[in-house]
Amino acid sequence: MYDVVLVRHGELGVKSEQVRRKMEDRLADNLQAMLDQRGLSGDIERRRNRIFVHTDDASAVADAAADTFGVVSASPAVTVEPTLDDIADALGAMAEAAYDGGSFAVDATRAGPSDAHPFASTDIESEGGAAVFEAIESLGGEPVVDLDDPDFELFVECRSDRAYVFVEKRSGPGGLPLGTQRPVVALVSGGIDSPVAAWKLMTRGCPVVPVYVDLGDYGGPDHRARARATVETLAGYAPGESMSLHVIDAGKVVSALEVETGDLRMLALRRFMLAAAESVAEDVDAVGLVTGEAIGQKSSQTSANLAVTDAAATLPVHRPLVAMDKADITNLARSIGTFEDATVDTGCNRVAPALPETNASLSAVRAAEPDDLFERAQACAADREVVPIES
Numbered sequence: 001m002y003d004v005v006l007v008r009h010g011e012l013g014v015k016s017e018q019v020r021r022k023m024e025d026r027l028a029d030n031l032q033a034m035l036d037q038r039g040l041s042g043d044i045e046r047r048r049n050r051i052f053v054h055t056d057d058a059s060a061v062a063d064a065a066a067d068t069f070g071v072v073s074a075s076p077a078v079t080v081e082p083t084l085d086d087i088a089d090a091l092g093a094m095a096e097a098a099y100d101g102g103s104f105a106v107d108a109t110r111a112g113p114s115d116a117h118p119f120a121s122t123d124i125e126s127e128g129g130a131a132v133f134e135a136i137e138s139l140g141g142e143p144v145v146d147l148d149d150p151d152f153e154l155f156v157e158c159r160s161d162r163a164y165v166f167v168e169k170r171s172g173p174g175g176l177p178l179g180t181q182r183p184v185v186a187l188v189s190g191g192i193d194s195p196v197a198a199w200k201l202m203t204r205g206c207p208v209v210p211v212y213v214d215l216g217d218y219g220g221p222d223h224r225a226r227a228r229a230t231v232e233t234l235a236g237y238a239p240g241e242s243m244s245l246h247v248i249d250a251g252k253v254v255s256a257l258e259v260e261t262g263d264l265r266m267l268a269l270r271r272f273m274l275a276a277a278e279s280v281a282e283d284v285d286a287v288g289l290v291t292g293e294a295i296g297q298k299s300s301q302t303s304a305n306l307a308v309t310d311a312a313a314t315l316p317v318h319r320p321l322v323a324m325d326k327a328d329i330t331n332l333a334r335s336i337g338t339f340e341d342a343t344v345d346t347g348c349n350r351v352a353p354a355l356p357e358t359n360a361s362l363s364a365v366r367a368a369e370p371d372d373l374f375e376r377a378q379a380c381a382a383d384r385e386v387v388p389i390e391s
């Protein structure tokens, strides 16, 4: 039934004309790359504040669009002539195909010059509503109109040259098209939080360069495989970008820190990770670091300890989850598809001491950690393995 997908983007509309144009170009390219990656065909047509994808596979194309950064929502739709009769017919047919009980409403908007149509959007709603009413009756139902909170809503977007009729708005991630910001390095452990944090930065247009720190005996092969699996899922949101996982071997450093740094070892380890990530950032020309930390979620993530960790980096450390509850982060991990891999039991060993410091001072951590911690981080980063990831 559907022949087109309406793709809406939100924030781009508030940019200056020049910036908006550039971002829309990027969004269209990213959308095309997403369709190619999924083996879908469709002709992308750009209009002001909207993208239309003409396709025979509207449902799958709408899903692809709803996974593309910058897209607010996507609707599989039917294209009809912008006349009251044609719109009402399409609404009736759509109700026959998709009505599933309960109350209904028709919501119509009109775009273009005020004299483009000899009718108002309210006329579409009343005539279209009558057609839907009849269709529901013909299905043996008892139609009830509820304009405030309908169970079944039908939408019409009427433009000068054509009208679109649809019943769904599939939510996209919103934000900005990927690639419209400079890249950042994301520390990805493969746990629940860090893949979500990396994804959040991607929603703001930043390509991410994922870095996994291999903890040697403390992590184990499954730990690394888990990180890789979550990064593969992230790469699925970045078609057209070539993503590689940078693996830093820190097995020896972790064992040494356990002995050398005592109860402050978790903070020394976090500082090592940031320093190593910063070293990678220099190599790949990235402008920030990302972690999945949230205040108070763990002893190493108290507000005091995050200040100590931060001091290891000169680049900004982005923590998009900083004020989120674990339940909300987990829900997001489920919806973006990283949760399942993140919760595989890797049987990794605990690095944290029995009684970790929650209120560390920078001077105490500096005194406890090895003087050459950052040099070790740079050396490990220089020796890293770069694993290409298929998107």
Ligand SMILES: Nc1ncnc2c1ncn2[C@@H]1O[C@H](COP(=O)(O)OP(=O)(O)OP(=O)(O)O)[C@@H](O)[C@H]1O
Pocket (backbone or CB within 6 Å): 186, 187, 188, 189, 190, 191, 192, 193, 194, 195, 211, 212, 213, 214, 215, 273, 290, 291, 292, 293, 294, 297, 298, 300
């Ligand atoms: N082995 C690792 N490799 C890369 N980054 C890591 C690693 N371990 C931790 N990190 C980074 O440090 C952050 C804090 O790690 P920690 O294990 O304390 O917290 P977490 O909340 O359990 O995070 P996650 O769920 O991402 O593992 C992680 O979100 C991640 O950004």
